[in-house]
Structure formats: C-alpha cells, structure tokens
Amino acid sequence: MKLGNDQRERLQTLPSRLKAIITGQDRVIDQVVERLQHGELGLCAPGRPKASFLFLGPTGVGKTELTLQFTADLIGPNRVVRLDMSEYQTAERLGLLLGTADEPGRVAEGFDACAGSGTLLFDEIEKAHPRVLDVLLQLLDAARLTTGRNRVLDFSNWYVVLTSNIGGPRIMTLRKSKYETMERLVLQDAQRELRPEIFARITLAVVFAKLDYDAQCTIAHGLVARECAALGDRGFALAPSEPVSSVVIQRGYHERLGARPMRDAAELLIRNALARNLLCGGNGDGQLRPHPDGNRLDVGQAHL
Ligand SMILES: Nc1ncnc2c1ncn2[C@@H]1O[C@H](COP(=O)(O)OP(=O)(O)OP(=O)(O)O)[C@@H](O)[C@H]1O
Numbered sequence: 001m002k003l004g005n006d007q008r009e010r011l012q013t014l015p016s017r018l019k020a021i022i023t024g025q026d027r028v029i030d031q032v033v034e035r036l037q038h039g040e041l042g043l044c045a046p047g048r049p050k051a052s053f054l055f056l057g058p059t060g061v062g063k064t065e066l067t068l069q070f071t072a073d074l075i076g077p078n079r080v081v082r083l084d085m086s087e088y089q090t091a092e093r094l095g096l097l098l099g100t101a102d103e104p105g106r107v108a109e110g111f112d113a114c115a116g117s118g119t120l121l122f123d124e125i126e127k128a129h130p131r132v133l134d135v136l137l138q139l140l141d142a143a144r145l146t147t148g149r150n151r152v153l154d155f156s157n158w159y160v161v162l163t164s165n166i167g168g169p170r171i172m173t174l175r176k177s178k179y180e181t182m183e184r185l186v187l188q189d190a191q192r193e194l195r196p197e198i199f200a201r202i203t204l205a206v207v208f209a210k211l212d213y214d215a216q217c218t219i220a221h222g223l224v225a226r227e228c229a230a231l232g233d234r235g236f237a238l239a240p241s242e243p244v245s246s247v248v249i250q251r252g253y254h255e256r257l258g259a260r261p262m263r264d265a266a267e268l269l270i271r272n273a274l275a276r277n278l279l280c281g282g283n284g285d286g287q288l289r290p291h292p293d294g295n296r297l298d299v300g301q302a303h304l
C-alpha cells in the first residue's frame with residue numbers, strides 16, 4: 001500500500017508521540033509500533049485483523065492507555081470498543097454479547113457498532129468465558145463474525161488487543177529482578193494459562209514493565225502540569241515547583257495499583273492547596289510547593 005507524505009510522516013513519528021504520553025514503556029512501544037506500521041501498510045496476514053496484541057504486566061502501567069492512544073492517533077477518537085471479560089460471565093450477559101445459545105457461532109447486534117475500523121479491546125482475557133474465547137478465535141482467524149440477523153461483520157480493518165494481569169503475583173515477588181527475567185517468566189505464565197490456539201494466533205505478546213521512580217516522576221510532573229494548565233484556564237496562575245512531584249508520587253503511586261491513582265491524587269492535592277489559599281484570602285496565584293508536613297501542597301511562598 002502506498003502512503004501519502006502526511007501518512008508516512010505520521011507513521012514514522014508515531015513512536016515519539018506515544019512515548020511522550022506513555023512513560024517507561026519504550027521497549028513495548030517500539031515492538032507494538034512495528035506491528036502497527038505493518039498493519040497500516042497492509043503488510044499483515046490477509047483476512048485477519050490488522051494486528052492482534054496480548055498486553056501483559058502489572059496493573060496501572062499503561063496497557064489500556066497505549067491502546068487508547070495508538071487508536072486515537074491512527075484511526076481517530078472513540079474508536080476503541082472495550083469489552084471487560086469479567087462482566088460477561090452469566091448467561092444473560094453472554095446473550096447480550098454473543099446472542100442466544102441456540103444460535104451458535106452468531107454474535108448479538110452489539111457488535112454492529114464495529115463498522116469501519118478501530119480497536120477491539122478484550123480486558124482481563126484470563127476471565128473470559130469459553131464461549132467468548134470461541135468467538136475471539138474466529139475473530140483472530142478470519143476477521144469475521146456473523147450476527148443473529150445473518151449480517152457478516154468484517155474486522156479486517158481492526159486491531160485486537162487482549163489485556164491480562166496473568167503473572168501479577170509473580171511480578172510482585174520479582175521486585176528487584178531484571179526486566180528480561182520478569183518478561184520471560186510472565187510470558188511463560190501466559191502461555192500456560194491461555195488457550196494455546198489463542199496464543200498461537202496473536203501477532204505480538206508483550207510484557208509492560210513496572211514503573212520505576214524516574215517514570216513515576218515523569219508521570220507526576222505531567223499530571224501536575226495538566227492540572228495547573230486546566231486551572232490556569234479558570235484564571236488561577238499556579239507555578240509548580242519540582243518537589244511537588246514527589247508528594248504526588250507519595251500520595252498517588254501504589255505498589256499494587258501502579259500509576260492508576262495518581263491522576264486523582266494530583267487533582268485533589270492541587271485543588272486542596274488552591275481552596276486553602278482562596279479561603280485564607282489569597283487570589284489563587286502563586287507557587288505550588290510541598291507543605292512542610294510533606295503530605296500536602298501549599299500555594300504561596302516557599303517554606304524555608
Ligand atoms: N506508563 C504510563 N505513562 C503515563 N501514564 C500512565 C502510565 N501507566 C499508567 N498511567 C496512568 O494510569 C492510568 C491507568 O493506566 P492504564 O489504564 O493504562 O492501566 P493498565 O495497565 O491498563 O492496568 P489494568 O491492568 O489494571 O487494566 C492511566 O490513565 C494514566 O493516567
């Protein structure tokens with residue numbers, strides 16, 4: 001497939017755009033982008049989705065975020081159809097997704113939303129019901145699903161992402177190990193726990209790294225800058241000082257939940273500081289600094 005200059009440039013620079021948003025996962029991003037480039041250039045297997053990925057690794061390290069970002073970048077906003085496998089366990093819920101049991105091999109009309117192109121995201125794949133896995137297999141194999149009303153849906157223009165926390169307990173016990181050791185062991189766990197025919201059809205399985213302190217700092221810094229910019233739009237001029245990030249990490253980074261709670265923590269810390277400043281007669285402008293107790297932030301002069 002021949003690309004225009006714009007498209008070529010966008011595909012070439014995709015890694016740097018993704019790395020600017022998703023921190024500490026450069027290795028994963030490089031591998032994923034290779035497959036995305038193949039997908040966009042039409043270099044994928046014919047009659048299959050453009051690429052299919054298995055994203056493994058701990059909670060809150062960017063698996064869903066990367067899916068949202070690459071889809072928004074390559075295809076457009078709101079083109080991720082997200083199916084949380086833990087929500088499709090009962091016959092009633094399965095019926096909504098897959099149609100009724102007397103129509104084997106046919107999915108419900110819910111998939112009709114999947115016209116055009118986008119990414120189908122199957123979250124927590126290790127919890128998927130066997131009937132969902134049958135449909136997934138069909139999807140990975142032939143990029144086609146038939147609905148109860150006999151409509152054939154074509155997914156050959158779609159990406160498929162499966163995410164899983166398989167190996168989570170192992171990652172927790174391997175805190176000090178090298179990334180390569182963790183990667184090898186988690187991939188082994190996944191191969192053992194997932195159906196081999198699914199594993200065999202995935203284009204790429206990757207293990208996201210735990211976020212080290214540098215990555216946490218970069219994320220905290222970005223969240224603080226974003227919140228300050230949002231408050232700037234409302235007329236408050238807040239200038240964050242460097243140590244603010246460490247308070248956000250201390251309050252928002254969680255060994256088990258990763259960076260997931262950091263956004264809320266940054267927002268709450270900054271708004272609390274601003275509210276205190278306003279309630280004490282300030283105008284909401286000033287430097288954002290850690291409070292001497294190290295647990296909250298202040299707006300105003302530096303505490304010496
Ligand atoms: N590597 C990262 N770089 C920047 N922000 C991140 C990163 N990882 C997580 N975050 C922040 O944490 C939030 C949650 O991350 P995300 O949803 O990608 O987690 P996940 O890896 O999919 O976890 P889970 O396995 O629980 O689904 C993101 O919306 C983002 O704000």
Ligand SMILES: [Mg+2]
Binds near residue numbers: 063064123163
């Ligand atoms: Mg996720």
